[in-house]
Amino acid sequence: MAMGWREGCAPKGTKDMPRVSIKDIARQAGVSHSTVSRALSDSPLVSAQTKTRIRLLAGDLGYSPDAQARSLVIGRTWTIGVVVTTIADPFIAEVVQGIESTAHDKGYSVILTSSNSEPERELAAVAMLRSKRVDGVIVTSSRVGAIYLEHLEGIGVPVVLINNHREDSGPYTFSISVDNRHGGWLATQHLIERGHRRIAYVAGREDHSSEAGRREGYCQALAEAGIAFDPALVVRGNGRSDGGEEALLALLALQERPTAAFCYNDMTAIGLVLAAQRNGLRVPESIAVAGFDDIAFASLSNPPLTTISQPKRDMGKHAVEMMLELLNPTPGSTPPSNVVVQGQLVVRESSGR
Amino acid sequence: MAMGWREGCAPKGTKDMPRVSIKDIARQAGVSHSTVSRALSDSPLVSAQTKTRIRLLAGDLGYSPDAQARSLVIGRTWTIGVVVTTIADPFIAEVVQGIESTAHDKGYSVILTSSNSEPERELAAVAMLRSKRVDGVIVTSSRVGAIYLEHLEGIGVPVVLINNHREDSGPYTFSISVDNRHGGWLATQHLIERGHRRIAYVAGREDHSSEAGRREGYCQALAEAGIAFDPALVVRGNGRSDGGEEALLALLALQERPTAAFCYNDMTAIGLVLAAQRNGLRVPESIAVAGFDDIAFASLSNPPLTTISQPKRDMGKHAVEMMLELLNPTPGSTPPSNVVVQGQLVVRESSGR
DNA sequence: TTGTACGCGTTATCAA
DNA sequence: TTGATAACGCGTACAA
Numbered sequence: 001m002a003m004g005w006r007e008g009c010a011p012k013g014t015k016d017m018p019r020v021s022i023k024d025i026a027r028q029a030g031v032s033h034s035t036v037s038r039a040l041s042d043s044p045l046v047s048a049q050t051k052t053r054i055r056l057l058a059g060d061l062g063y064s065p066d067a068q069a070r071s072l073v074i075g076r077t078w079t080i081g082v083v084v085t086t087i088a089d090p091f092i093a094e095v096v097q098g099i100e101s102t103a104h105d106k107g108y109s110v111i112l113t114s115s116n117s118e119p120e121r122e123l124a125a126v127a128m129l130r131s132k133r134v135d136g137v138i139v140t141s142s143r144v145g146a147i148y149l150e151h152l153e154g155i156g157v158p159v160v161l162i163n164n165h166r167e168d169s170g171p172y173t174f175s176i177s178v179d180n181r182h183g184g185w186l187a188t189q190h191l192i193e194r195g196h197r198r199i200a201y202v203a204g205r206e207d208h209s210s211e212a213g214r215r216e217g218y219c220q221a222l223a224e225a226g227i228a229f230d231p232a233l234v235v236r237g238n239g240r241s242d243g244g245e246e247a248l249l250a251l252l253a254l255q256e257r258p259t260a261a262f263c264y265n266d267m268t269a270i271g272l273v274l275a276a277q278r279n280g281l282r283v284p285e286s287i288a289v290a291g292f293d294d295i296a297f298a299s300l301s302n303p304p305l306t307t308i309s310q311p312k313r314d315m316g317k318h319a320v321e322m323m324l325e326l327l328n329p330t331p332g333s334t335p336p337s338n339v340v341v342q343g344q345l346v347v348r349e350s351s352g353r
Numbered sequence: 354m355a356m357g358w359r360e361g362c363a364p365k366g367t368k369d370m371p372r373v374s375i376k377d378i379a380r381q382a383g384v385s386h387s388t389v390s391r392a393l394s395d396s397p398l399v400s401a402q403t404k405t406r407i408r409l410l411a412g413d414l415g416y417s418p419d420a421q422a423r424s425l426v427i428g429r430t431w432t433i434g435v436v437v438t439t440i441a442d443p444f445i446a447e448v449v450q451g452i453e454s455t456a457h458d459k460g461y462s463v464i465l466t467s468s469n470s471e472p473e474r475e476l477a478a479v480a481m482l483r484s485k486r487v488d489g490v491i492v493t494s495s496r497v498g499a500i501y502l503e504h505l506e507g508i509g510v511p512v513v514l515i516n517n518h519r520e521d522s523g524p525y526t527f528s529i530s531v532d533n534r535h536g537g538w539l540a541t542q543h544l545i546e547r548g549h550r551r552i553a554y555v556a557g558r559e560d561h562s563s564e565a566g567r568r569e570g571y572c573q574a575l576a577e578a579g580i581a582f583d584p585a586l587v588v589r590g591n592g593r594s595d596g597g598e599e600a601l602l603a604l605l606a607l608q609e610r611p612t613a614a615f616c617y618n619d620m621t622a623i624g625l626v627l628a629a630q631r632n633g634l635r636v637p638e639s640i641a642v643a644g645f646d647d648i649a650f651a652s653l654s655n656p657p658l659t660t661i662s663q664p665k666r667d668m669g670k671h672a673v674e675m676m677l678e679l680l681n682p683t684p685g686s687t688p689p690s691n692v693v694v695q696g697q698l699v700v701r702e703s704s705g706r
Numbered sequence: 707t708t709g710t711a712c713g714c715g716t717t718a719t720c721a722a
Numbered sequence: 723t724t725g726a727t728a729a730c731g732c733g734t735a736c737a738a
Contacts, residue, residue, distance in 0.1 A: 022732070033709095034733080041733080066486060068731080069421075072425065072730095087440065097440050376715080391717095400723060422730090426729070
């Protein structure tokens, strides 16, 4: 019965089951295809009678509207492209969950592309999104190069950047990002309140757009507390757990060890905690630790991690809503502007009593 | 300049930047649009001279082929739909990363939909994928209801199920799944080798298709070791960390407490470990623990978690390759069949010395 | 209230 | 080697 299968997928639907179009419905209903089109799109230009008749028929025939054909004439695809570095990053995954979820609610679907931070992949992704005629693009990548942004904007559709504010962005590009400086300040300030004065900062990658802000917040909190900034206490990391592990070793090698560490993000913090414990240190007794992001595992690590919580799902949601406002501006409203959301300090056990 | 923006996105591209089609190129090049089409698709029916001339022109004009129009006539979209429960699940996220990555390599793009396990969302997602004319669908959901599968197959395109083998699937539906029974056996056997005889099993949701197999493996290992099966040692879980926490409390309430626990998955195991530590138990000394999946955090938890590793990325990759073989059967090859991959025991510290 | 005719951007089938 | 012309499935201005 399904023997034709091995010959490959027949062009449209299988030979066993050809696809039904509005013309087919029209033929069976004895009307023109335009009447069918109107009936299915609930146009007032059709009698209620034929409307229901056609709709029933469409249901019986198993009709499914062809979004491509529709988009071709309408000029919109109700699809938004989402570009991430990797979906395996727990932070990004949660943001994307927020994006997909609200996009779905608004009748949009999502094309997901991951760049793996490889420039060629990024460009290929952009070309593909452009060809697929997405209505807009949301980018959740911690670093968006200038050239890359240029290509992105070359698609000619609105772009929303998450955690990646850029000054040199085009007129259709907006960003929504967490207040990194304030978050860094909150975390450091918290450690200071806990009585620490030698506080390390484990940095992220320098090309991550959030890095500078978090470090500034760290510096500011120190300054406000009258603690002299010690460059030796700022160690390099990479945003991943292994970076945190290496950072701990670097701190261990210091003459005067820190009693606390604020880490660029949770992954770094978790790696640092693990390495500390492996080296016989107790957290938070020997070294207090605070992270950034509040990924799901922050509360499941041992000890549970004190961190700055970002409203990840909400940021995804907000990004979609901003995108829709760009695509379908509501008459009265003000045009969108860049958004900065505040992170929240979540005190858990890794920062002490 | 970009003042027209607030009037909404103009149909195709912005007014500032109308989209260029092959007809535009044809006009400028003084040839017919079919010649342009041929030149761009590298047809041998065009002189090398005009071919390069047209291609250069296309580049200058910033031409981007319209995938929709193309698909409309070709009958393929080079798009596959991916259905997950939630992308925020670390296991699923890694599988999807594997899917997106290899799909990209093969020239396919991915539409991501998350069902949140809500039936209405699932059906809406299926309808949307059908309308968008995806070439195939990959499902990574731990439970696929019979009705749901029916709808899925109603799209008329191949379906690949990950970790969700079903006997009652249609002729175009295949599955790739881990050997749950063997994995459960491996983990339990490992705990037995470590000297444990009272070993608990913390179950997953009963409607998860992997649950039965893992439990069977557990039972078999016990039987082979001559250990009597004690139903009291099988406690309910839900596949999440809070389920593991509750399970530990249940085990604590037992007359004869277990000295080890095999958990349905890593999230459950992590929750159980955390609850144990909160209750003054030491892992693995007081209770040894093994999980299943080997999510990224298994190695980052404290103590690092012994678990059964699933080749998550490879499973995603394999799913795509299977899909492509269904879409473009290579002449000589055998038709795809359901695949069962073996998990690997990864011994870390949570299971003892 | 309905039907006709055209266009969206492609590919493909004919003639030339 | 190239150019008309007809599809693909749909929306819509225009005419009836």
